[in-house]
Amino acid sequence: MKVFYNLLGLDIDNTILENMELVSNEYYSNCTYYVLTNSSITFLDRRYVCISFNSIFDTEKIISYCYFLAMLDQDIGCVIHNWDLSDEIKDCGVSLFHLDSDLKEVILKINLNKFGSLEYSDISKAIKVLVLMNETSSISSILDKMGSVSNSLFNQLDEIFISSGIHSNALNRSRKVLDVDLFVKLKNDFFCRKNKVGNEFLTTFFNLIYNVVDNIIVQCGNSNNNTKSIFKSYKSLSNLSLHLAKYKYDKGYSNQCFITLFRVLEFYFTGFLFVTGDLEFRNNHGNKDIYETNGDKVKGFGVLFNRIKSKSILPSNLLKELDSYIILRNCHLYGHGFYLSGPVLNKNFFDLVINIVTLMESNVIFKDNSWSQFSDLNKSLFNFDYKKHFENHLLLFLGGSLNFRPDI
Incomplete structure (x- = not known):
């Protein structure tokens, strides 16, 4: 299962990162961790991927992106952990997906197809069609x-x-x-x-x-x-x-x-x-x-x-x-x-x-x-890689960038 740590709007320091690692080991072992921030962080631990956004961001769309990323890997759900400095585990929710047959078909095609690419003008439609589970037919x-x-x-x-x-x-x-x-x-x-x-x-x-x-x-x-x-x-x-x-x-x-x-x-x-x-x-x-x-x-x-x-x-x-x-x-x-x-x-x-x-x-x-x-x-x-291209362009549309784990 994917765990998304929402650190948007926070000033990141070593204390937050150390606490996040403790929470991961205690509550979310054997997961993949995506850290949403306003700054770029390179993690040596291969389990962590930083997704950085500019200072202006749409929280609703970013959370939708998290759902979409999980759905593309055909997970049944994901964890959205909204970080709270006073109590790190306080505001956490597990989101489970109930996909209709049309959406399942679209996600299957995205996973199987190797050809094509999406331009930015298609991404806004994709957010509505795929992430918000509306009008999959187009x-x-x-x-x-x-x-x-x-x-x-x-x-x-x-x-x-x-x-x-x-x-x-x-x-x-x-x-x-x-x-x-x-x-x-x-x-x-x-x-x-x-x-x-x-x-x-x-x-x-x-x-x-x-x-x-x-x-x-x-x-x-x-x-x-x-x-x-x-x-x-x-x-x-x-x-x-x-x-x-x-x-x-x-x-x-x-x-x-x-x-x-x-x-x-x-x-x-x-x-x-x-x-x-x-x-x-x-x-x-x-x-x-x-x-x-x-x-x-x-x-x-x-x-x-x-x-x-x-x-x-x-x-x-x-x-x-x-x-x-x-x-x-x-x-x-x-x-x-x-x-x-x-x-x-x-x-x-x-x-x-x-x-x-x-x-x-x-x-x-x-x-x-x-x-x-x-x-x-x-x-x-x-x-x-149609699937990865789709993910990256959706992220760029939302004003973010992906910082992959280094090869070490």
């Missing part, structure tokens, strides 16, 4: 809309990275993606959407998608200049594939996660081998195809992997492990058979892919930080 409909858009986005990404109906084989898929036609279509789609919606919350969400897709177009648009830019374009695709695979894993789409992880390596290996001079683009009846420098057309992942093995940049244990996954891929549902992959196998494969990319990043001929830059950008969409 926020719920926005979350539903965001969920629908998310599904649409990932269906389109699946068409680019997974669907065999668009491209005849993996390397042709790489070539087609570098032509960026599909990403341009995706970008234009969300550019139109973000300019049509009148809701700032959805506009921000569309902007995240737009920025991620636009980065791919920019990187791939420069891919014909030199091998360094070609590698960078393939790394942008590889990194996006990695975050898409993680999303699939988190959502329980095991089979799609498995095959998308191969896309991560496929793109990275391809770009890497352009840098080492093992691959080149050649025109083939008006089409740009990928060839080995010995003149053979590259037709599958196995060719790329054999070239990588010849470079002696990966240890034998990783190569042997990847060989076993290639065997599984060949008889997989998204390969040439009917094999289905599960979450444990995907977790192990995910770790392997990360290890391989990390090692290869340390062995590239030129050093840049593009992989980390792409990760930061893609995380803004795929790993967005």
Whole structure:
């Protein structure tokens, strides 16, 4: 259970803090403590979090924020301890929540959804809708809309990275993606959407998608200049594939996660081998195809992997492990058979892919930080902590700031 110590309006000194610690140990053991003050305090004890407000504050709204914070973590209640200098435990109340089904649904969506953000104009509505338990349908409909858009986005990404109906084989898929036609279509789609919606919350969400897709177009648009830019374009695709695979894993789409992880390596290996001079683009009846420098057309992942093995940049244990996954891929549902992959196998494969990319990043001929830059950008969409963002913006709307416990 959460305990909120209301020290607003008080001059904080060591005596108050020592007494507060005594009260915590005596009455509220094994709780998380939030200290509401007009000043910023850093607690070495990780159980305490300081929430500081400016000198002008609305007590009713701040107490509502306490309720909301507890409800978001799906607590059944919380303690609001209004500090009294004469008797520290005098004015204390335990608040229990009785949530109706609509509010429960909204809180569940906030906890589960990873996409989107809230602007300040939405927060005043959220206080009424969520904290004061009124009119939950408006926020719920926005979350539903965001969920629908998310599904649409990932269906389109699946068409680019997974669907065999668009491209005849993996390397042709790489070539087609570098032509960026599909990403341009995706970008234009969300550019139109973000300019049509009148809701700032959805506009921000569309902007995240737009920025991620636009980065791919920019990187791939420069891919014909030199091998360094070609590698960078393939790394942008590889990194996006990695975050898409993680999303699939988190959502329980095991089979799609498995095959998308191969896309991560496929793109990275391809770009890497352009840098080492093992691959080149050649025109083939008006089409740009990928060839080995010995003149053979590259037709599958196995060719790329054999070239990588010849470079002696990966240890034998990783190569042997990847060989076993290639065997599984060949008889997989998204390969040439009917094999289905599960979450444990995907977790192990995910770790392997990360290890391989990390090692290869340390062995590239030129050093840049593009992989980390792409990760930061893609995380803004795929790993967005919607719940924490909601909490922080609500707090900022109320004129407060959060002082987290230090890492010690």
